[in-house]
Amino acid sequence: MELRYYIIRRLLILIPTLFGLILLTFILLRAVPTPDLISSFISQKATPKEKAIETAQAISFLGLNQPLPVQFFYYLNDIIHGNLGVMYTSFYTGPVMGGIERFLPYTLELSIATVILSIIIAIPLGTYIGARPNSPSDAIGRIFSLGIYAMPVFWLALLSQIIFGHDIGIFGSYGLPISGEGYPTTTKVPWIVNNVSEPTHMLLVDALLHGNLAIAYSAFIHMILPVGVLTLSILAGLLRFIRAGMVDTANQEFIKTARAKGVPEKLVLRKHVRKNALLPSVTVIGLLMAGLLGGVVVIEDVFDLRGMGRLTLATITGLNIQFYGVAGTVLFFGIILMLTNLIVDVVYAFLDPRIRY
Amino acid sequence: MITQEENRSNLRDTKPYVVVKNLVTQFFTSKGIVKALDKVSFEIYPGEIYGLVGESGCGKSVTSTSIMDLIPDPPGRIISGEIYIDSFNILSDLKSLARINIKSETDVRIKRNKRANKRHNEIMSRIRGDKISMIFQEPFLALNPTMRIGEQIMESILLHNILSISEGIIRRNNISQVDLDKFIKNLNGEKDTLKRKKIINNFVSEYGIPEFEESISSLIENSTDDSYIKTEIINMIQENKKDIDLKFINEVKEYYTLQDQLFSLTLQEIQAERTGETALMNQKREEVKALRKYILNKFFILRMKLRFAEKHYMTPFRKEARRRAIELLSLVNIAGPEIVVDSYPHELSGGMQQRAMIAMALASNPKMLIADEPTTALDVTTQAQILEIIKDLNQLIGMGVLFITHDLAVIAEMCDRVGVMYAGNLVEETTTTEIFNDPKHPYTVGLMNSVPRADKKREREIKLDTIPGTVPNLITPPSGCRFHPRCKFAMDICSLKKPKLVEISPQHKVACFLYSDESEVD
Numbered sequence: 037m038e039l040r041y042y043i044i045r046r047l048l049i050l051i052p053t054l055f056g057l058i059l060l061t062f063i064l065l066r067a068v069p070t071p072d073l074i075s076s077f078i079s080q081k082a083t084p085k086e087k088a089i090e091t092a093q094a095i096s097f098l099g100l101n102q103p104l105p106v107q108f109f110y111y112l113n114d115i116i117h118g119n120l121g122v123m124y125t126s127f128y129t130g131p132v133m134g135g136i137e138r139f140l141p142y143t144l145e146l147s148i149a150t151v152i153l154s155i156i157i158a159i160p161l162g163t164y165i166g167a168r169p170n171s172p173s174d175a176i177g178r179i180f181s182l183g184i185y186a187m188p189v190f191w192l193a194l195l196s197q198i199i200f201g202h203d204i205g206i207f208g209s210y211g212l213p214i215s216g217e218g219y220p221t222t223t224k225v226p227w228i229v230n231n232v233s234e235p236t237h238m239l240l241v242d243a244l245l246h247g248n249l250a251i252a253y254s255a256f257i258h259m260i261l262p263v264g265v266l267t268l269s270i271l272a273g274l275l276r277f278i279r280a281g282m283v284d285t286a287n288q289e290f291i292k293t294a295r296a297k298g299v300p301e302k303l304v305l306r307k308h309v310r311k312n313a314l315l316p317s318v319t320v321i322g323l324l325m326a327g328l329l330g331g332v333v334v335i336e337d338v339f340d341l342r343g344m345g346r347l348t349l350a351t352i353t354g355l356n357i358q359f360y361g362v363a364g365t366v367l368f369f370g371i372i373l374m375l376t377n378l379i380v381d382v383v384y385a386f387l388d389p390r391i392r393y
Numbered sequence: 394m395i396t397q398e399e400n401r402s403n404l405r406d407t408k409p410y411v412v413v414k415n416l417v418t419q420f421f422t423s424k425g426i427v428k429a430l431d432k433v434s435f436e437i438y439p440g441e442i443y444g445l446v447g448e449s450g451c452g453k454s455v456t457s458t459s460i461m462d463l464i465p466d467p468p469g470r471i472i473s474g475e476i477y478i479d480s481f482n483i484l485s486d487l488k489s490l491a492r493i494n495i496k497s498e499t500d501v502r503i504k505r506n507k508r509a510n511k512r513h514n515e516i517m518s519r520i521r522g523d524k525i526s527m528i529f530q531e532p533f534l535a536l537n538p539t540m541r542i543g544e545q546i547m548e549s550i551l552l553h554n555i556l557s558i559s560e561g562i563i564r565r566n567n568i569s570q571v572d573l574d575k576f577i578k579n580l581n582g583e584k585d586t587l588k589r590k591k592i593i594n595n596f597v598s599e600y601g602i603p604e605f606e607e608s609i610s611s612l613i614e615n616s617t618d619d620s621y622i623k624t625e626i627i628n629m630i631q632e633n634k635k636d637i638d639l640k641f642i643n644e645v646k647e648y649y650t651l652q653d654q655l656f657s658l659t660l661q662e663i664q665a666e667r668t669g670e671t672a673l674m675n676q677k678r679e680e681v682k683a684l685r686k687y688i689l690n691k692f693f694i695l696r697m698k699l700r701f702a703e704k705h706y707m708t709p710f711r712k713e714a715r716r717r718a719i720e721l722l723s724l725v726n727i728a729g730p731e732i733v734v735d736s737y738p739h740e741l742s743g744g745m746q747q748r749a750m751i752a753m754a755l756a757s758n759p760k761m762l763i764a765d766e767p768t769t770a771l772d773v774t775t776q777a778q779i780l781e782i783i784k785d786l787n788q789l790i791g792m793g794v795l796f797i798t799h800d801l802a803v804i805a806e807m808c809d810r811v812g813v814m815y816a817g818n819l820v821e822e823t824t825t826t827e828i829f830n831d832p833k834h835p836y837t838v839g840l841m842n843s844v845p846r847a848d849k850k851r852e853r854e855i856k857l858d859t860i861p862g863t864v865p866n867l868i869t870p871p872s873g874c875r876f877h878p879r880c881k882f883a884m885d886i887c888s889l890k891k892p893k894l895v896e897i898s899p900q901h902k903v904a905c906f907l908y909s910d911e912s913e914v915d
Binding site for chain 2: 287288289290292293294295296297298299300301307308311312315387388389390
């Protein structure tokens, strides 16, 4: 099986890439001046003498007195053990790894819902529009795509809050929620500890796992607006992409062959055009997923959601920049991007037999 | 050559399989209307190889794509004319398909009639691949890159032969000793391995037992005891009885029989439309509607099964289709058809791809094959092999071929009759011998002289004769005879009137004022 070797090869390539990424974040950390790096280890009220002692302690604690290769070795060792350092912010204080563990599931939940929803909408709609280039439905699709594409996401989010929360009033203070994490803080259930649900940290999934339909419903309702806005913003590009692929494929010679064989028009579209047209979209969908997992900072801010984007933002917006936080999240996003790329490539190779390198 | 002549004169008595009459195809581009074909007429008889030759851009490919009704629309459209395939005019409802409003050369409004187009497409999908097939210039582009070769051939087989396959599968359940006796008797009377293989193939195909093909052939090779072979075959079929859901097969058969009925009713409706019998037409239209509704309602579940889980439910059909695909692949001389059937197009060489294309075109034994420069993209040795295959198929199956090429050597090798095209017109049409011995039209003469010939090379050490000038721009074609600006013998009349294609001697038609005064009336 050729595909298996392809996957193994890709996994092996992942190792040097990962090493390079870790080296890069290490260089990033060491490029920061030492006083800035250790500033969070020194109390501001201390006397200069105490400060000198604390500085020396911090330097030896962080291993900054060791030669660079040794430091890198320690860094590598820490990463292997899941130790990305500590961050101190008003949003979250604790180990960086713990922060990712806590805030990623929420973003993951949003991203998966968004990607699934946009695929479900984009493929049939894109096929429909792409099969009728220059028709009225194509024109409507184009106007919709360009219009949404031109709107900043945060503005779209605000607009949706205003329209649904205020003007129509389905969501909002008297109706359904327009923001927040999805359950009233007064609710006491054993599987929610410190505002974090167990075991997956995804509220909707956990509520369903525990059979608590009221909370599941609440979580679902809370997801509608953010997921809707994200889907809309993704849909605009995806739709154009699928449409272009359909038009492009429909002009290929092998479509003429299919017609010459006597394949009915509907089947030509379904069996020959669509599959080939959707191939490039796999890449786009994968990259969109990676982008979403990176935390949609603005959306999370507008809807007051506590996800990866907020965590990332917190590392650089506090009183002191949390360098370990920055390095940790950068490393994490790098890994996410690498893995998504790998998955996309494998899926692509699986779908397109010509790709085996 | 003499046999070819005889062959062809015999053909004259039969009815032509493809008739093209006054075909006009145009392309509406932003620069103006390209008059690609201007009243092209010719006939192709069953079993003959008809060649179309001419410079590039003279309308050869447009002619062939028009016959298949595969002109890319937009920008192209068949404007008028008649194309009869097996005595059925595929362009009969041309007028109702679209209304074309030509305001100026660059401003053309086309209003398509959706309903008429849908019916037209349905009819065409029955004709294409079934009555007439086509192979293309570049096999690499013409095969679907994401589908296995076998899958693509099977698609064609399953589209057109599902009834015969289902009948075979039904027949296997009622197989009797008499059938087996006949099979064994046929087999024993034959010594030639290839022919024996063919008998086995036919038997397997007739009784819908593709999965036993190998077992049966090895059984026959290793045993001489006829009664043993017979009981073994019956045992095999009995053992695998539970794999076949006969009720489902019958349902599929009924569904496709009704679809065929619907098709013939539609044809009757068109017939009535053409003759102008309004009452009959309305009656047929109602019948078509009622039958369609009946099919939609009755076979809803079957249609859902075929729509969403075709591969699962159609397994018995697919087995037979796969066997036929392998048979077709070996028919076009592909080595190792069992491996090729599971390959993707990019894993094959150009020659193999073109063979696979031919196999695909042969899937439902069409009487006519259109070969649109099938060898242009291939290297010389492969070219010869492909030509040989096409020639063999023509002689073995009696399949007619419309062969399009710009290579006169290929024409000499392959064709019975030749049509010479220039700038969207058929300027000369005659037998292959005539065209090389006695070309009449100045363009044909020029074409002949521009071919390098070994015997003439020493004689005069001057350059090849070429036809002066280039192919005209077909947006603004020359008036009258389209060749007159490049013609040595151009007269006054040539730029004023368009010559008509007339028979100047038996089986030799020329459109030139040098030979006849007749002109086309506009």
